[in-house]
Amino acid sequence: MTLSRSPRFYPIAEPEIGKLEERYVLDAVRSGWVSSLGEYVTRFESEFARYCETSEGISTCNGTAALHLALASLGIGPGDEVIVPTLTFVASASAVLYAGATPVFADADETTWCVSAESIAAAISNRTRAVIVVHLYGQPADMDPILELCSRRGIVVIEDAAEAHGALYKGRKVGSLGKIGAFSFYGNKIITTGEGGMLTTSDHDLAERARFLRDHAMSPSERYVHPEIGYNYRLTNIQAALGLAQLTRIEDFMERRRKVMRWYREALAHRRELILNPELPWSRSSNWMVSALFPPSLNSDAVAQRLRQLGVDTRPFFRPMHLLPPFHRRKAGRKRHFPVAEDLARRGFNLPTAGKLAQKDIRYIAKAVERVLDEHLGKPRETVAV
Ligand SMILES: Cc1ncc(COP(=O)(O)O)c(C=O)c1O
Incomplete structure (x- = not known):
């Protein structure tokens, strides 16, 4: 094969938006439910959680917000250290700073390109509260030794699965392996909502805490009563419609x-x-x-x-x-x-x-x-x- 002038330009990534996406998005727009209340949000959350083999899905406005919300919901803040791979997208580390905690970096493993139990062990101190394990470029980290180490040392495992939707570790879906998983639906991801994110967990109380903080920390029983300061990290119904269509494919x-x-x-x-x-x-x-x-x-x-x-x-x-x-x-x-x-x-x-x-x-x-x-x-x- 002789190389001649390229017949086209091959971009790194391209979203695939089809007829189903158009139909769902139009339906969401026509329904009038254009903000974060609406059927598509609830359906997208429960279907995505099911896909990830967790019982709870908490949608967010992007993957970075999902990571910050995970840390905030776990009560991680000033004085705490969170171990983060040094080789990752910046959001994995900046989310730790948003929470007021300190990121402590861990090296990549030559085999997986992700952090390993050994590189995490080298970064542990008596202030370590959590580790954010990134499944880099879609390759799952070797989770069993990491989970074993962290459970022994009382360290919470957060999976940053922003790049790894549907990836499997020993037959199990990523996002279901640690305490909580965070996904991104940015336009270049496996499925997209334009901008968007999701937390996955099977811990019901943690999920409720994340929903509460995501929705301005408004009391579930009394409107406009805010016992703490929360965030507006919600996904819109229009974005969720796009996400649900993508998820079917x-x-x-x-x-x-x-x-x-x-x-x-x-x-x-x-x-x-x-x-x-x-x-x-x-x-x-x-x-x-x-x-x-x-x-x-x-x-x-x-x-x-x-x-x-x-x-x-x-x-x-x-x-x-x-x-x-x-x-x-x-x-x-x-x-x-x-x-x-x-x-x-x-x-x-x-x-x-x-x-x-x-x-x-x-x-x-x-x-x-x-x-x-x-x-x-x-x-x-x-x-x-x-
Ligand atoms: C590993 C990783 N974590 C977090 C994020 C942040 O997601 P978002 O762009 O949706 O905020 C991304 C990518 O965009 C990512 O690649």
């Missing part, structure tokens, strides 16, 4: 993402210098983002720029939290160097992962990746017309 989305991942693996299997997402026998990833680790000698800006010229969008891996100014300044975390996370962040890229992609698209993208590898490793093979 989630298994199809997941299946197509699995295919996309498989096609990448097939197309790039012979490039030993390239490492794709972890593939572990005890888990099923949501395949949120196909990710590739390039050889350390490659300049990441040049790789991204060249792929863009070839019509392929990329995203660098998240910048580790301990290297970001707000966390650096606060001296969050005792350890200052996290070699695995730093190495992954230096070498990692996300590649186009939309479920709409066909095998010929993946072949094109894989060829472009190979082309860039060859150019940068000094082995030009084909003329690329761009």
Whole structure:
């Protein structure tokens, strides 16, 4: 296959909005229930909870709010430490600061790219109240040793499953493994509500507490009586209508993402210098983002720029939290160097992962990746017309 000018531009992610979504959203709009009261909110919460194998779903206006609400509902605040992976999206750590607690960072594990029991153990102090385990790029963390460690040390496990809807750990859904799970429905996620989020838990009292705080902490029995200060973190009925329609299609989305991942693996299997997402026998990833680790000698800006010229969008891996100014300044975390996370962040890229992609698209993208590898490793093979 010779690479010619890209027939199109392949973005990193694309939402799939169809007729069912249009129908439900229009129905919500026409019903007049456009704010956060309405049938779609209740149905979306209960159906999503069922999908995640939990008894409770608490919808929120986004995933960041869901994380903050989880911490607030658990009573985590000033003086408490929360362990967070250093390799994650910033919201996992900023939510801890919103709660007034201190994020303490943990390194990534080479196998899963998530935190491990070992990296968490290295960050525990007598002030540790919780750990936020992020299932990075859709790959579940190795939860059993983490749950065992945290239960022994009296530490609450919060799952940040913003990227991992439908992912399985030893046959169980993520979001049901810890005390509480947080999801995001941002436009690039497995299912979307535009902006939106959800907490999942099987602890009824915790769910009630989260609903109370989410709804301005208004007394359930007396209107406009607020025993504490709460938040307005609610999802609208219109967004929930979109989410419910998306949820009916989630298994199809997941299946197509699995295919996309498989096609990448097939197309790039012979490039030993390239490492794709972890593939572990005890888990099923949501395949949120196909990710590739390039050889350390490659300049990441040049790789991204060249792929863009070839019509392929990329995203660098998240910048580790301990290297970001707000966390650096606060001296969050005792350890200052996290070699695995730093190495992954230096070498990692996300590649186009939309479920709409066909095998010929993946072949094109894989060829472009190979082309860039060859150019940068000094082995030009084909003329690329761009
Ligand atoms: C790991 C992780 N946590 C939290 C969030 C925050 O979700 P939201 O953008 O819906 O606030 C995101 C992504 O957007 C994420 O990737």
